[in-house]
Amino acid sequence: MTDRNQQLFDRAARVIPGGVNSPVRAFRAVGGTPRFVQRAQGAYFWDANGKQYIDYIGSWGPMILGHGNPVVLEAVQKAALDGFSFGAPTEREIELAEAILAQVPSMEMVRLVSSGTEAGMSALRLARGATGRSKIIKFEGCYHGHADALLVKAGSGLATFGNPTSAGVPPEVVQHTLVLEYNNIPQLEEAFALHGKELACLMIEPIAGNMNFVRASVPFMTRCRELCTQYGALLVFDEVMTGFRVALGSAQSVYAKSIPGFKPDITVLGKVIGGGMPLAAFGGPRAIMEQLAPTGPVYQAGTLSGNPVATACGLATLKEISKPGFWDALSARTRSLVDGLSAAAAQAGVPFSADCEGGMFGFFLLPELPQNYAKVMTSDSPRFNKLFHGLLDRGVYIAPALYEAGFVSAAHSAADIAATVDAAAAVFKQL
Numbered sequence: 001m002t003d004r005n006q007q008l009f010d011r012a013a014r015v016i017p018g019g020v021n022s023p024v025r026a027f028r029a030v031g032g033t034p035r036f037v038q039r040a041q042g043a044y045f046w047d048a049n050g051k052q053y054i055d056y057i058g059s060w061g062p063m064i065l066g067h068g069n070p071v072v073l074e075a076v077q078k079a080a081l082d083g084f085s086f087g088a089p090t091e092r093e094i095e096l097a098e099a100i101l102a103q104v105p106s107m108e109m110v111r112l113v114s115s116g117t118e119a120g121m122s123a124l125r126l127a128r129g130a131t132g133r134s135k136i137i138k139f140e141g142c143y144h145g146h147a148d149a150l151l152v153k154a155g156s157g158l159a160t161f162g163n164p165t166s167a168g169v170p171p172e173v174v175q176h177t178l179v180l181e182y183n184n185i186p187q188l189e190e191a192f193a194l195h196g197k198e199l200a201c202l203m204i205e206p207i208a209g210n211m212n213f214v215r216a217s218v219p220f221m222t223r224c225r226e227l228c229t230q231y232g233a234l235l236v237f238d239e240v241m242t243g244f245r246v247a248l249g250s251a252q253s254v255y256a257k258s259i260p261g262f263k264p265d266i267t268v269l270g271k272v273i274g275g276g277m278p279l280a281a282f283g284g285p286r287a288i289m290e291q292l293a294p295t296g297p298v299y300q301a302g303t304l305s306g307n308p309v310a311t312a313c314g315l316a317t318l319k320e321i322s323k324p325g326f327w328d329a330l331s332a333r334t335r336s337l338v339d340g341l342s343a344a345a346a347q348a349g350v351p352f353s354a355d356c357e358g359g360m361f362g363f364f365l366l367p368e369l370p371q372n373y374a375k376v377m378t379s380d381s382p383r384f385n386k387l388f389h390g391l392l393d394r395g396v397y398i399a400p401a402l403y404e405a406g407f408v409s410a411a412h413s414a415a416d417i418a419a420t421v422d423a424a425a426a427v428f429k430q431l
């Protein structure tokens, strides 16, 4: 049989660098041929050979209702008939802004953009503009999009400034970015003691989905909030992945349960709020947000920002996930997957740890959940690659890299979860 995926990959590689438009899609970490998607429906997609997969990526998070949800589809079709883009304001932008603010009370105003990268980059400029300071803190293993100042890894010493992780980023551009270890309170305190008064912001993924699934501990998050307040730096929550994915109120509502009165200063959103269309946002208190052009001196703009089709898709998605019972059902389904996988691994004697929140999960081939990036990277990567390909052969599609989270949608049935656990049990026995 001819492998259409391979044919397409070969053809793609002639005209698109690496054959893909975003690197992780290329299967470099796990080897093999990327699956080219023909179509998707509900919890499934079909590749170019017509093979069906249970999809645990869901476009890396946005497809929280599954693919082709009829309510969302109708909203998108209706919006498309009225025009694709105007470059002038629309009522639907207000509706989406209101729908977001209604669920995330730390935000009084929000600006819509087209990608998480754009939202994170703009939030950073806003934090610097609003504070009049240049330095920022980020954490090793957190991803905030590919803006120059955020493509940084830790330098050699404690609380030193970082080195670019990409060619094309001049060292001068990251000289203000301090990279710290996630969940390390003493290091955080030292960094604030040294640089606190020059810090514009601390940017963090509250549940880090770009190192699979690592929670900021409650004591660590408490210190992040306290130190930012004490030194006048802004706490920027990058909830591009966790926003409207781990809870209706996003990850900040999860922390507010353990830390009374907790809220970040600026929130960055993406993925779910666009429901699969290019849409992202950033927001915060009125006094900070009014620093943006046209009311303030911080410039930010976008030809396609607040796009009418994207806002229709996002709005319909947010309406569906706000219905009573939605989050209990999604959380229970995700929990059943994590429990099933854990039990199957235990039975096969495979070291395994897993965690989840709402419709987001992560697992590690490690006996205990890691707390930072260095620990995540001690995961057994050849073993993960065997697991990945074993699942793929059996029609289960998880992220093709061990440092990426997984996503369950409302379209995943109990039977889908059971089939996934059965497939994993068979693969675990061969590890």
Ligand SMILES: *Cc1c(COP(=O)(O)O)cnc(C)c1O
Pocket: 114, 115, 116, 117, 118, 120, 143, 144, 145, 146, 205, 209, 210, 238, 239, 240, 241, 270, 271, 280
């Ligand atoms: C996906 C992601 C981004 C980048 O969003 P894009 O839309 O891919 O530019 C930023 N931050 C986090 C936490 C993400 O998961």
